[in-house]
Amino acid sequence: VENFDIEFPPQPSRRCRVFFGNGLFGRAAEYAAALSGESRIAVIADDRVAPLYGGDLLRHLQAARPKADLVTFPAGEGSKNWQVLGRLLQRMVELNIGRDGVVVALGGGVTGDLAGMAAALHCRGIAWLQLPTTTLAMADSAIGGKTAVNLGGAKNIAGAFHQPAAVFADLDTLSTLEARHFSAGLAEVVKTALITDAGLFARLESAQGALLDSSSSLLQQVLARCALLKAEVVARDELEAGERALLNAGHTIGHALESASGGQLLHGEAIAISLVLECRLAQKLCRFPGRDLQRLVALLQSLDLPTAVPAGAVPEDVMRFISADKKNRAGELRFALPEAIGRAVTTGCEWTVSVDPKDIIGMLRKE
Amino acid sequence: VENFDIEFPPQPSRRCRVFFGNGLFGRAAEYAAALSGESRIAVIADDRVAPLYGGDLLRHLQAARPKADLVTFPAGEGSKNWQVLGRLLQRMVELNIGRDGVVVALGGGVTGDLAGMAAALHCRGIAWLQLPTTTLAMADSAIGGKTAVNLGGAKNIAGAFHQPAAVFADLDTLSTLEARHFSAGLAEVVKTALITDAGLFARLESAQGALLDSSSSLLQQVLARCALLKAEVVARDELEAGERALLNAGHTIGHALESASGGQLLHGEAIAISLVLECRLAQKLCRFPGRDLQRLVALLQSLDLPTAVPAGAVPEDVMRFISADKKNRAGELRFALPEAIGRAVTTGCEWTVSVDPKDIIGMLRKE
Numbered sequence: 001v002e003n004f005d006i007e008f009p010p011q012p013s014r015r016c017r018v019f020f021g022n023g024l025f026g027r028a029a030e031y032a033a034a035l036s037g038e039s040r041i042a043v044i045a046d047d048r049v050a051p052l053y054g055g056d057l058l059r060h061l062q063a064a065r066p067k068a069d070l071v072t073f074p075a076g077e078g079s080k081n082w083q084v085l086g087r088l089l090q091r092m093v094e095l096n097i098g099r100d101g102v103v104v105a106l107g108g109g110v111t112g113d114l115a116g117m118a119a120a121l122h123c124r125g126i127a128w129l130q131l132p133t134t135t136l137a138m139a140d141s142a143i144g145g146k147t148a149v150n151l152g153g154a155k156n157i158a159g160a161f162h163q164p165a166a167v168f169a170d171l172d173t174l175s176t177l178e179a180r181h182f183s184a185g186l187a188e189v190v191k192t193a194l195i196t197d198a199g200l201f202a203r204l205e206s207a208q209g210a211l212l213d214s215s216s217s218l219l220q221q222v223l224a225r226c227a228l229l230k231a232e233v234v235a236r237d238e239l240e241a242g243e244r245a246l247l248n249a250g251h252t253i254g255h256a257l258e259s260a261s262g263g264q265l266l267h268g269e270a271i272a273i274s275l276v277l278e279c280r281l282a283q284k285l286c287r288f289p290g291r292d293l294q295r296l297v298a299l300l301q302s303l304d305l306p307t308a309v310p311a312g313a314v315p316e317d318v319m320r321f322i323s324a325d326k327k328n329r330a331g332e333l334r335f336a337l338p339e340a341i342g343r344a345v346t347t348g349c350e351w352t353v354s355v356d357p358k359d360i361i362g363m364l365r366k367e
Numbered sequence: 368v369e370n371f372d373i374e375f376p377p378q379p380s381r382r383c384r385v386f387f388g389n390g391l392f393g394r395a396a397e398y399a400a401a402l403s404g405e406s407r408i409a410v411i412a413d414d415r416v417a418p419l420y421g422g423d424l425l426r427h428l429q430a431a432r433p434k435a436d437l438v439t440f441p442a443g444e445g446s447k448n449w450q451v452l453g454r455l456l457q458r459m460v461e462l463n464i465g466r467d468g469v470v471v472a473l474g475g476g477v478t479g480d481l482a483g484m485a486a487a488l489h490c491r492g493i494a495w496l497q498l499p500t501t502t503l504a505m506a507d508s509a510i511g512g513k514t515a516v517n518l519g520g521a522k523n524i525a526g527a528f529h530q531p532a533a534v535f536a537d538l539d540t541l542s543t544l545e546a547r548h549f550s551a552g553l554a555e556v557v558k559t560a561l562i563t564d565a566g567l568f569a570r571l572e573s574a575q576g577a578l579l580d581s582s583s584s585l586l587q588q589v590l591a592r593c594a595l596l597k598a599e600v601v602a603r604d605e606l607e608a609g610e611r612a613l614l615n616a617g618h619t620i621g622h623a624l625e626s627a628s629g630g631q632l633l634h635g636e637a638i639a640i641s642l643v644l645e646c647r648l649a650q651k652l653c654r655f656p657g658r659d660l661q662r663l664v665a666l667l668q669s670l671d672l673p674t675a676v677p678a679g680a681v682p683e684d685v686m687r688f689i690s691a692d693k694k695n696r697a698g699e700l701r702f703a704l705p706e707a708i709g710r711a712v713t714t715g716c717e718w719t720v721s722v723d724p725k726d727i728i729g730m731l732r733k734e
Contacts, residue, residue: 001388002591006510006598008530008605010377021368082453086518089449093519099693121525123693124515125606143373148491151453152460158488160527163375224369231373238375239492326466326490 017166018143018231020224025053025060028104028131028168033064035127035165036102041068042092044115045106046075049133052176057106057131069095073114078263080110080149082158088118099123105164108134108181109141109267113159116147120162130164133173135185136268139192139226142167144234144244154324155255161239169223174214183304184268186211187250189226190299191275195249196229198342205295208302245351246344248327249336250275253360256321260313265306272305280363281355282337282345292341315364322360333357384533385510385598387591392420395471395498395535396427399435402494402532403469408435409459411482412473413442416500419543424473424498436462440481444630447477447516449525455485466490472531475501475548476508476634480526483514487529497531500540502552503635506559506593509534511601511611521691522622528606536590541581550671551635553578554617556593557666558642562616563596565709572662575669612718613711615694616703617642620727623688627680632673639672647730648722649704649712659708682731689727700724 019027032041041061045054050072061068071091073079092101105115105128112130119128132142148159174182189211193201203222210216230247237244254274258265265273279296282288297307309318327334334352339345345353386394399408408428412421417439428435438458440446459468472482472495479497486495499509515526541549556578560568570589577583597614604611621641625632632640646663649655664674676685694701701719706712712720 001386003386004595006383006602008381010380013377014375016373019368019370086449089525090519093521093524124526124528152457154460157460158456159491161491228371235373235375
């Protein structure tokens, strides 16, 4: 037997620039043009956002660089699948996007996941930008480079880590966001505060009305703060070897509720319900205070978010999705749980807590 | 405008262990079992290799770890597409492979590309091993972590860099490789020698007959040497920012000939023809010696490889595929060309040479 080792040296560090403000399309376009050099730019947006903001962004891009095209797909979580991703990649081949081309994701979480994965795979990875247009994408999904599609009934099961070069969160785009989606995104803000920042949580409690106003400066501050808190975690643990798992709080039961609802629950709504359920688990397993649970429920309700499992949900169905969750390790269910508002349970070198399936199904039945 | 930067520190270095020898399945199985801990292992193989070696490998794996399954797909380059990749990922979800699961690619270049891409995407990347069973995969494609599928008529356009943890090249598996495929893989050996190692090239010239004998110790030495030469380049430039582009010698015209042939030419056969054509270009553009061109043609012929464009190939068709190649930069065609046997043209900071499309089509017409 002949043998040798190939040693791959560390990949160099990378930087992602993040901007929150109003009227950022011009700046984003200049950034994309500088990044793409002489090459083509593909703006990817769904068919709800494209008519609202696609033309405006394209004009800005084409002022700086003529080779920009708009690529669209049907709006909604249902598009986050293998077939739609394949069609986006096919379109990028037709547009002759080269390995020095640039993808611009214009939209919410679904668009970021699809466009980011397309950028990750096309020519084995090209540069991309995120222009989030929802509260959810601004506070959470545009940060951290996770991209994915759903497949075989499993949420986000096929994907890639691929950091965008920059994120431009233009608050103006929130003015056209439906109220239900606006609220849903704030569930991610609550999650981040619950697990990492008691001060932010208290600020959310006192702000309330202002958080539902897209033009309030408080909203911008809160979304930017939330993005920064997430950025600090993902910079320390980009590939989720440990600490980043904390950001999955509310996401194990949440993904299962979302999948089991067959599209009835928005992602953020499922997260809101799941935060309540997981805090009940934490109350049982980690002495999470009852008072903090009441504060959580009150805050979510003030943001027009659901806090109880929908009447139609079948506990066994939800449980089946939980068992298939990709965050499980060696068949063990592991949850990121808070021990109090603003503080996650971290025991030694573990960031997540092993949970007995019986405890989960019991709690789903109680609902 | 509020803004901040996220600094992602370098990802740690990684190691890939490479073994060449006989009877390596037991060793590979132990390695896979150690890597997967309590989790499941998916062996991915095509329906030609699975009946030959799948059962044997599975027995070895199951001796060490019971949770191993065989996942198959139809043999041939035609399977290297988005739909087949989607079905493999779907099967991995059904098998409940977790993020600590392991993929084992058992087969040639197509299997490595498909299984490696499935491993790269499942749960955003899980560990994998390569067990190459062809001369092509042993000498070339199993090394370096490039994975991809063809899409929209473009070869390898959608893919990922995802290094295997180890490569076990078991020469015993070559005993069942068809002569035509056996020869085709040796085209990659000739390529590597041509572009990086005059000594290896001379050794190939003097070896000849022994290279076509799967049990010759010379064959093992030559394949392992070729893998090591490639490993040295990819370790210095994993993501093909520069030097790695040298390994694309013969691959720009080669991919186009392969695609234009509609499956008539094997990858290695197209590379053999393309090496001759690209050396003619090099003769015109970079003073590649006429004597070296004669040596190249003679060596390829001694290995039963084609050296001329097939009679049916339409130069304009081939040219269209060349124009769509993902290695083009800003619309410019760039080739890795040798200046003599064993030495690539490298000018200053450039590893590739800009080539006028007229020169290529002229040369294709002359054929």
